[in-house]
Amino acid sequence: MNEQKSWKSICIFNFEFKSPSVEVWCNFTQSFLNDTQLLAQGLDHCLDNSTVGASVNVIDKVNLSTLESDWIEYWSEQGNKLVLESWIEKYINFIDTTNQKFQEENSENCPDSTHDKESSESTNHKWTNLWEEHQLEQYLYYQNWFSQWWSEQELISKIADVANEQPNSEVNEESLADEVSAAVLDFEYLTLQTNIDMEVTLLPSDAIDPNHSEKGILEKTRDFLVGFGLASNMNKTGSNISSCKVLAMKKKKKKKKSKNKKLYHSKMAAEQLACYVKTDDKKEEDEETQTACSPEVLENKELTKYWAQRYRLFSRFDQGIKLDYDSWFSVTPERIARHIAARCRCDLIVDAFCGAGGNSIQFAFKCERVIAIDIDPVKIELARHNASVYGVADRIEFIVGDFFQLAPSLKADVVFLSPPWGGPKYLEAPQFNLEDMQPNGFEIFKAARRITPNLAYFLPRNTNVDQVIELAASDGKAEIEQNILNNKVKTITAYYGELIRDSE
Known part of the structure; x- marks a missing residue:
C-alpha cells in the first residue's frame, strides 16, 4: 500500500478551551496498515x-x-x-x-x-x-x-x-463514511463545506450559523468523532472545551459498489495465494526454525493469544527475540512502530519508555541516533538484546533511569512517549484518561515538552481526545492519528510540533 493510500485526513476542527483560554487547531487523521501475513504465520503453531x-x-467448514x-x-x-x-x-x-x-x-x-x-x-x-x-x-x-x-x-x-x-473496533474503509453519515448530515445546516475531491478547504469562521448554539455544535462534533471510534466528552459536564469551529472535512466520493471488486484476474489471485499458502518445503523450513514457546507463556495461559501474535510484535521473533510477562501486551506491533518511526525521522530521538525495544528498533532504522530509556533494568536488557537481533544495537544508547529525572539534561529533535497503560484492562473502561496512567500522562507530556516541542504520544484507541487536544495549548496545533491495522482501530498517536502533517 503506497503512502498516499495508507494515510488520510478526516477533518480539521478549531477548539476553544475554558482554562487556559486558548484555541487549538486539530487535524484528525488515519493510517491504514496490514500485517495479516504475520498473523497467519504466528497461528501456524499456537500453544493451544x-x-x-x-x-x-475453517476451509473444511466453509459454506459451500x-x-x-x-x-x-x-x-x-x-x-x-x-x-x-x-x-x-x-x-x-x-x-x-x-x-x-x-x-x-x-x-x-x-x-x-x-x-x-x-x-x-x-x-x-x-x-x-x-x-x-x-x-x-x-x-x-x-x-x-x-x-x-x-x-x-x-x-x-x-x-x-x-x-x-x-x-468491536472494525473499520471498513469502504463503509466508513456511511457509518458516520448521520453525523455528517447534522453538520450540513452549519454550512459545512465538504470537498468531494478529497482536498481540504478551510472555511471562514463566520461560515458557522451565528444563530446556532455552541452546545449544539459541540454535541454534533462529539457524535461525529465517536462515529469514527474516538472517545470524547465534548458537551458533557466536566469538559474543558467551550466551543469548536469546523474548518474542513473530507467526505469519501460515492462510488458505485461493484460486487466483483474483490475478485481478481487469475494472476492476481495466484499472487494472493502465494502470500499465504505455504509449500511443503516452506513448511519444513518453518518447522526447523520454529522457536519453542516462551516460559512466561507456558506459565501464564492468558498470554496464549499474544504468543499467536509474536510475529506481529517482532517479524524476526524466531531469531532470538526475548520478552518478559509485561512486554507481551505492551510492545507496539512492528508495522505500527515502523509507520511511527517513518513519521518521526530525525537525527536524534528519545524513546522515553522503551520497554522491550519495539519502537526503539524501528527508530534506529530511520534516525541517526536513538536514546532508549526505561526505569526497569530488565526491560533495558531485553531491549538491548532485541536490538542486536535486528542489528541496530550500535545505533541506540540504552539508559536505565527515571525519565522525569533525566529529562532536564536531555536534548533531542523528537521525543516519543509510550508510557505503561496499566495492562490490557485499559480497554475495559469506555474511556481512557491521561491521569489514569502511572506516572500521570499530563506530567509526562510536560517533562517531554521541556526537551523539544516535537512530540509523538502513543496512546490507547479509547483515550479521551479532549485531553490529547488540550496538551497542544502552548502551540495551538495537534494531529490525532488513528492507527488502523487490518481494518481494526488498534491505537492512536498524537503528534505535536513539526511532526504534524499538512493535509493532503
Missing part, C-alpha cells in the same frame, strides 16, 4: 492445539452454497472476458484480421468454388468444437483457483478475528 485446529479447519453462488456470480460477470482473452493468446492466428480479410477476398474472386465452401464449413466446425473444448477447459481452470482463493479469504478472515483482541 485446539486453537490451531479451529483456524486451520455461498462459495457456489459467489462463483456463479463471478463467472457470469467475468467468464466471457477470461475465455476470450485466453483464446486470443492461444489461437492468435484464428482472429488475425489480415488473414481473415485475405481469405474473404479470395472467396470473392472465386465465386464458383464448392470445394472451398465445403472446406470452409469443415474448418468452422473444427473451430467450433475447439472453442467449446476451450470454454470447458477455462471454466474448470478458473473454478479451481477461485475456490482456493475464496477459501483462503475465509481462512484469513478467521485468522484476523482470532488474533485481534478488539472485534
